[in-house]
Amino acid sequence: MQAQYQTRCGTRINYTLRRSARKNIIVRSGVDGVLSINVPPYISAKQWQQWLQNNEAVLLKLQHQSSAQSATKLPESLWYRGESYPCRIVADKDAMPLWQAQQGFRLPESIAADMVTAKQHLRQYLYTQAQAVLLPQLQQHAERLQYRPAAIALSKARTFWGVCRTHTGIRLNWRLIGAPEWVVDYVCVHELCHLSHANHSPAFWALVNRHTPHTQAAKTWLRQHGQALFVLA
Known part of the structure; x- marks a missing residue:
């Protein structure tokens, strides 16, 4: 816990x-x-x-x-879309970190020489992926459930996976790019349902469970693996 x-x-x-x-x-x-x-x-x-x-x-x-x-240490592995991939330093001239399904995260020596800079590059890479993947996923759920949040954006919070405000919209933690798609589905539905219920009442959970079958499994996954998604801080 x-x-x-x-x-x-x-x-x-x-x-x-x-x-x-x-x-x-x-x-x-x-x-x-x-x-x-x-x-x-x-x-x-x-x-x-x-x-x-x-x-x-x-x-x-x-x-x-x-x-x-x-x-001062490069993470041994990073979670990406529900799988843990190794981080490797490679001797090539690529200017930015790359992710490849068969090799994991490849970090050029020129960047890996400074671990603070290396982690910044990895964070930026994953943040960019989060923008490309998580926000469209949230938008799709909003359209499916016929909700219109005031805005959707990413969050860099250290204490929550998502937040919903009537006037400012919904923000998802960018680190969810490391979680499986069905876990992100749950977080999206959870936050969207707060547009109908601003609390965690029985009515709120009934609405969440009506729109996703993964509530308990997703909460369990986040309890077990959530801390590992913060390895880059």
């Missing part, structure tokens, strides 16, 4: 929580500053919050170290 803790000084600590530890709480560095924490099942919610408060300094240090390490 992906979660977030705000320290007493206002700094946010991002982590994934698993109830799988037998005796002790285990903390490991994750990707891009997201910590992986295993907690014994018997630890209550109140005890967990107290533990976080007591260990803020240690967690902040680990998060900083994880962020620094990630900034």
Whole structure:
């Protein structure tokens, strides 16, 4: 489960929580500053919050170290359209990263020499793909369901997959380009249904389920793989 803790000084600590530890709480560095924490099942919610408060300094240090390490490393793989593909540095003269179904993501040496620049290029490549794929997909669902959002656009948010506002329209997180098409279908339908119901009431979920058969499967996929879509931050 992906979660977030705000320290007493206002700094946010991002982590994934698993109830799988037998005796002790285990903390490991994750990707891009997201910590992986295993907690014994018997630890209550109140005890967990107290533990976080007591260990803020240690967690902040680990998060900083994880962020620094990630900034200098090329991801081993990236998710694209529901599949995980390797990232490879290649000795050719291509000016931009490329994706090929059989080879994954190919990054020219000239770009890979600077990991900060390399990640920026990869983000831009995927963002461009998201514009070309996700927005038309959202528009198709809007036409199918006969909704007219005020606008459609991409979002760079770190805390939600989509957002719907009556006056500003719908924005999809560009990182959904890494998710399977049917997961994106669910997010599109979810946000469009907010045009009829601005909450998560039973009526809202009934409408969502009426228009997509993938609600539970998509939510499960995002819980299991969602954090991996943020590997480029």
